[in-house]
Amino acid sequence: MEVKLLTEHYGKAEFQSLEGYKKIGDGYETLKKALKMQPKEIIELVKASGLRGRGGAGFPTGMKWSFLPENGEPRYLLCNADEGEPGTFKDRMMMERAPHQLIEGMIISGFAVQSKKSYIYIRGEYKDSLRIVEKAIREAYDAGFLGKNILGSNFTHDMDVYSGAGAYICGEETGMISSLEGQKGQPKLKPPFPALKGYLGKPTIVNNVETLAAVKYIVRDGAQAYRKNGTEKSAGTKLFSVSGNVMKPGNYEVPLGYPLKDLIFNLCGGLKPGRKLKAVIPGGSSAPVLTEPEAMRATMDYECLAQMGSMLGSGAVIVIDDSNCMVDLLNVTMHFYHHESCGQCTPCREGTGWLHKTVASIASGHGRLQDIQLLDRISKNMMGRTICALSDAAAMPAISFVNKFREEFEFFVREGRSKVKGEGFRHAQMHH
Amino acid sequence: MFSLSEEGVAFVKRELNRYEDRRSAVIPALYRVQKENKGWVSPESVTYLSHLMDIPSAWIEEVLTFYTMFNKRPVGKYHVQVCCNISCSMNGGREMADHLCSTLKLKEDEVSGDGRYTISRVECLGACDKAPMMQVNDDYHEGLTNDKAVEILRGLK
Numbered sequence: 382m383e384v385k386l387l388t389e390h391y392g393k394a395e396f397q398s399l400e401g402y403k404k405i406g407d408g409y410e411t412l413k414k415a416l417k418m419q420p421k422e423i424i425e426l427v428k429a430s431g432l433r434g435r436g437g438a439g440f441p442t443g444m445k446w447s448f449l450p451e452n453g454e455p456r457y458l459l460c461n462a463d464e465g466e467p468g469t470f471k472d473r474m475m476m477e478r479a480p481h482q483l484i485e486g487m488i489i490s491g492f493a494v495q496s497k498k499s500y501i502y503i504r505g506e507y508k509d510s511l512r513i514v515e516k517a518i519r520e521a522y523d524a525g526f527l528g529k530n531i532l533g534s535n536f537t538h539d540m541d542v543y544s545g546a547g548a549y550i551c552g553e554e555t556g557m558i559s560s561l562e563g564q565k566g567q568p569k570l571k572p573p574f575p576a577l578k579g580y581l582g583k584p585t586i587v588n589n590v591e592t593l594a595a596v597k598y599i600v601r602d603g604a605q606a607y608r609k610n611g612t613e614k615s616a617g618t619k620l621f622s623v624s625g626n627v628m629k630p631g632n633y634e635v636p637l638g639y640p641l642k643d644l645i646f647n648l649c650g651g652l653k654p655g656r657k658l659k660a661v662i663p664g665g666s667s668a669p670v671l672t673e674p675e676a677m678r679a680t681m682d683y684e685c686l687a688q689m690g691s692m693l694g695s696g697a698v699i700v701i702d703d704s705n706c707m708v709d710l711l712n713v714t715m716h717f718y719h720h721e722s723c724g725q726c727t728p729c730r731e732g733t734g735w736l737h738k739t740v741a742s743i744a745s746g747h748g749r750l751q752d753i754q755l756l757d758r759i760s761k762n763m764m765g766r767t768i769c770a771l772s773d774a775a776a777m778p779a780i781s782f783v784n785k786f787r788e789e790f791e792f793f794v795r796e797g798r799s800k801v802k803g804e805g806f807r808h809a810q811m812h813h
Numbered sequence: 814m815f816s817l818s819e820e821g822v823a824f825v826k827r828e829l830n831r832y833e834d835r836r837s838a839v840i841p842a843l844y845r846v847q848k849e850n851k852g853w854v855s856p857e858s859v860t861y862l863s864h865l866m867d868i869p870s871a872w873i874e875e876v877l878t879f880y881t882m883f884n885k886r887p888v889g890k891y892h893v894q895v896c897c898n899i900s901c902s903m904n905g906g907r908e909m910a911d912h913l914c915s916t917l918k919l920k921e922d923e924v925s926g927d928g929r930y931t932i933s934r935v936e937c938l939g940a941c942d943k944a945p946m947m948q949v950n951d952d953y954h955e956g957l958t959n960d961k962a963v964e965i966l967r968g969l970k
């Protein structure tokens with residue numbers, strides 16, 4: 382069953398405006414409540430709720446916030462709305478359906494971490510999101526929810542948007558900071574972590590859209606109420622963006638720990654008639670692929686997917702039926718990482734290039750058996766030795782595809798054609 | 814010589830004061846140039862911006878070349894960007910890109926003879942539930958078929 386906590390009112394168009402947000406929802410009532418609390422109390426509440434980052438890494442949010450230095454130094458709150466992980470489309474919906482939910486969550490979070498300024502970094506292609514969020518920010522200013530001495534408290538907070546310009550790497554938090562600073566979006570070496578030295582060298586908290594929106598509900602209902610959904614280590618609900626070969630693709634909010642099988646076969650209406658499930662990528666294209674038997678026993682929480690050697694990531698579930706060629710899909714994915722590597726680190730720049738070249742050669746029917754081995758070897762050399770996690774994000778899926786679907790790779794090499802797709806198919810993928 | 818309109822100049826000046834650091838105005842300024850320069854950013858417009866903003870042209874160049882949404886070469890009046898990432902590829906995105914190219918008798922990333930179209934393949938645009946899809950200038954067109962996509966392009970003014 383879906384549990385619509387964040388998405389309760391998403392079906393109603395008026396929810397986008399401040400008026401609708403007040404009428405249908407509970408307006409900015411939670412902000413009023415928060416401003417009467419101590420900032421530290423809110424941080425403790427968020428810790429107690431078990432909320433973990435919804436952007437990909439799943440880091441405990443309250444803990445991240447408590448890494449900020451305890452001096453009066455100015456600090457920034459950045460909302461990561463770059464949403465570039467292939468398969469993910471939830472932040473776009475959240476911004477377009479419920480911009481005030483995000484803004485309220487951000488003001489509360491900004492108060493908790495005592496930040497006077499926040500930015501929402503929105504991916505460049507999301508022009509509608511940008512326009513809608515900008516309008517909502519203006520409404521919030523006019524209503525006194527943003528600006529000086531918000532609602533008579535002595536908390537002052539300003540908020541603005543910033544538009545990216547097309548680069549997946551700007552979703553990585555330090556890449557995003559570089560981009561917001563007006564530079565190319567190259568990640569920076571950590572430590573120092575942004576909480577100590579981030580935007581313009583100042584302490585900075587970066588959180589995903591969904592994480593910041595969830596904070597509102599934790600403050601509204603309390604940590605225990607939030608924990609009613611989910612598991613011990615994966616508390617609350619999560620939005621899953623389901624795409625690929627299901628009958629009803631879309632965003633679904635369910636409690637963490639929800640069976641993947643039910644997500645696919647109940648909520649999403651299953652596969653096309655006559656099709657069989659072959660594989661599922663459970664957390665965006667950076668997450669290692671699950672085979673059908675794995676998918677059938679997986680639950681959608683951080684611990685189960687980690688234990689299966691994959692990850693929850695951004696919550697993008699890509700459902701793959703038996704009409705797909707795994708060599709082809711790996712080719713598409715490796716093209717992406719090669720294209721998006723920022724090029725700073727040799728293992729990533731060279732590795733993503735080699736991975737793509739090697740799998741493209743197999744997918745064009747010119748591969749050799751040792752190329753399959755090579756994919757595995759290149760990948761292993763790309764892991765754990767770069768500035769950011771993009772290198773691992775390319776390597777991990779490659780290893781999983783090659784090892785779990787080796788027989789399809791071997792068939793392609795041996796026969797010079799896909800085990801699954803017909804002859805006409807090669808043309809379409811060639812220039813990719 | 815390239816120059817921005819009066820409103821364009823005013824926009825860039827406002828952006829220079831909008832963020833904590835002036836340098837953050839480079840991306841918005843490049844968007845503006847692209848909008849006023851038929852969809853692309855020419856080398857001379859970088860020099861122009863550098864003077865206008867009092868920011869070294871190397872800094873502007875660095876940003877221009879890093880981000881894919883800035884076109885470094887002329888594009889058609891309608892820049893058609895077809896998503897060919899995983900979920901769209903599983904639902905005919907690549908075939909749709911090919912179909913558009915062959916229907917309009919165009920190669921990828923090329924400007925059509927009448928200056929109307931450029932067709933490019935791009936990465937995931939965050940509309941995977943409505944695959945295949947394409948973006949034409951700023952607008953998303955989702956849940957397409959080959960025929961629908963052609964119809965949309967033909968219908969553009």
Ligand SMILES: Cc1cc2nc3c(=O)[nH]c(=O)nc-3n(C[C@H](O)[C@H](O)[C@H](O)COP(=O)(O)O)c2cc1C
Nearest residue numbers: 434435436461463464465552553554588589592770
């Ligand atoms: C290559 C790469 C791309 C990323 N893209 C995104 C993104 O689009 N959105 C996002 O919220 N986090 C993204 N992240 C994760 C961020 O670095 C960061 O962990 C996150 O924004 C923190 O927010 P959270 O704790 O609320 O999840 C990406 C990470 C990497 C390595």
Ligand code: SF4
Nearest residue numbers: 723725726729767769
């Ligand atoms: S790992 Fe890749 S994307 Fe990340 S900083 Fe290094 S080169 Fe850039």
Ligand code: FES
Nearest residue numbers: 896901938940941
């Ligand atoms: S894969 Fe095409 S929009 Fe995401």
